Amino acid sequence: xxxxxxxxxxxxxxxxxxxxxxxxxxxxxxxxxxxxxxxxxxxxxxxxxxxxxxxxxxxxxxxxxxxxxxxxxxxxxxxxxxxxxxxxxxxxxxxxxxxxxxxxxxxxxxxxxxxxxxxxxxxxxxxxxxxxxxxxxxxxxx
Amino acid sequence: xxxxxxxxxxxxxxxxxxxxxxxxxxxxxxxxxxxxxxxxxxxxxxxxxxxxxxxxxxxxxxxxxxxxxxxxxxxxxxxxxxxxxxxxxxxxxxxxxxxxxxxxxxxxxxxxxxxxxxxxxxxxxxxxxxxxxxxxxxxxxxxxxxxxxxxxxxxxxxxxxxxxxxxxxxxxxxxxxxxxxxxxxxxxxxxxxxxxxxxxxxxxxxxxxxxxxxxxxxxxxxxxxxxxxxxxxxxxxxxxxxxxxxxxxxxxxxxxxxxxxxxxxxxxxxxxxxxxx
Numbered sequence: 023x024x025x026x027x028x029x030x031x032x033x034x035x036x037x038x039x040x041x042x043x044x045x046x047x048x049x050x051x052x053x054x055x056x057x058x059x060x061x062x063x064x065x066x067x068x069x070x071x072x073x074x075x076x077x078x079x080x081x082x083x084x085x086x087x088x089x090x091x092x093x094x095x096x097x098x099x100x101x102x103x104x105x106x107x108x109x110x111x112x113x114x115x116x117x118x119x120x121x122x123x124x125x126x127x128x129x130x131x132x133x134x135x136x137x138x139x140x141x142x143x144x145x146x147x148x149x150x151x152x153x154x155x156x157x158x159x160x161x162x163x164x
Numbered sequence: 165x166x167x168x169x170x171x172x173x174x175x176x177x178x179x180x181x182x183x184x185x186x187x188x189x190x191x192x193x194x195x196x197x198x199x200x201x202x203x204x205x206x207x208x209x210x211x212x213x214x215x216x217x218x219x220x221x222x223x224x225x226x227x228x229x230x231x232x233x234x235x236x237x238x239x240x241x242x243x244x245x246x247x248x249x250x251x252x253x254x255x256x257x258x259x260x261x262x263x264x265x266x267x268x269x270x271x272x273x274x275x276x277x278x279x280x281x282x283x284x285x286x287x288x289x290x291x292x293x294x295x296x297x298x299x300x301x302x303x304x305x306x307x308x309x310x311x312x313x314x315x316x317x318x319x320x321x322x323x324x325x326x327x328x329x330x331x332x333x334x335x336x337x338x339x340x341x342x343x344x345x346x347x348x349x350x351x352x353x354x355x356x357x358x359x360x361x362x363x364x365x366x367x368x369x370x371x372x373x374x375x376x377x378x379x380x381x382x383x384x385x386x387x388x389x390x391x392x393x394x395x396x397x398x399x400x401x402x403x404x405x406x407x408x409x410x411x412x413x414x415x416x417x418x419x420x421x422x423x424x425x426x427x428x429x430x431x432x433x434x435x436x437x438x439x440x441x
Binding site: 067069133134139 | 175180183187273275276293296297
């Protein structure tokens, strides 16, 4: 829950890269991996809330860490980020849905329900990624 | 596309995939002269008042879909926790989902703290969620309840601003209801006076606003007791037909009559017990 005041917000928040051009490995649009691209589609978001929702969790975390740094000193966000990094490694294989229990416990969202739990549950989506491709992509072989 | 799902992890929550398609469809449809179907709104009168020992919340019961009445007896007073109830105006689905979400969150929170939930907590949760979605969730709410600090009443607007007041009204009939309140509200009323005042305010909304109608629901919340009166008052009864248009037996003359009995044989009889537990 966002309990921080406005004063302690980070001045430069997360840079928005949501709508970057579909550049692949060699700097040209990577049609095979990202599909057909069109500049018109990528210039503006399709809904005013799209970008803000995409980066919501990231912005919340940044805000919380900066508040913590202002109040308690640099050690507090450093230790917490170390724990986050460790927790983020506890994942299933890329094509399976992980429960993210450790991350939720650290963030405090394990006793909160939001729209991300009710709507569009990734565990119940009709499409599944191709397992071989996803693991190769994660390994960096693709 | 399958390749896209390789690179990006899937997230829950709102999906904006169809927004561009919807905008395109809407422009095409308006070019043809038709109109897009509208979301079901509640077009409401809701109000609340703080009296001596608690809070009285009131609401009408009509749900509209454009110019048509979609539901003649819908319930607009939603449960948040045993001591907190919330009336909702605006888009019906938004108020329903929002209040259910906050009710679940408040239950988890109260289990985690071990205390009875407070109205200020529910208010804070609602306001933060509505502000996050910048008014796109069209839910205007009147939140009232009694907790350890006494009775509280809040009004919450779709963009996330809230007001803590002794009497509030929301919805399309809010002006009519507020007129009644401004005339007759006194602090520290008795429970019967408060119920009568809220009933009159909702009735003013029902009779003077097209978006509100049907019955009046009341919810009286005090420290020990909760009264959910649905319906408290049937202001608009559907009319009773004065004439009977059925033809009497013998109006048409009978010329011939022949009776053929059907001889049926019972072949098999099975008994299937119902699970009535």
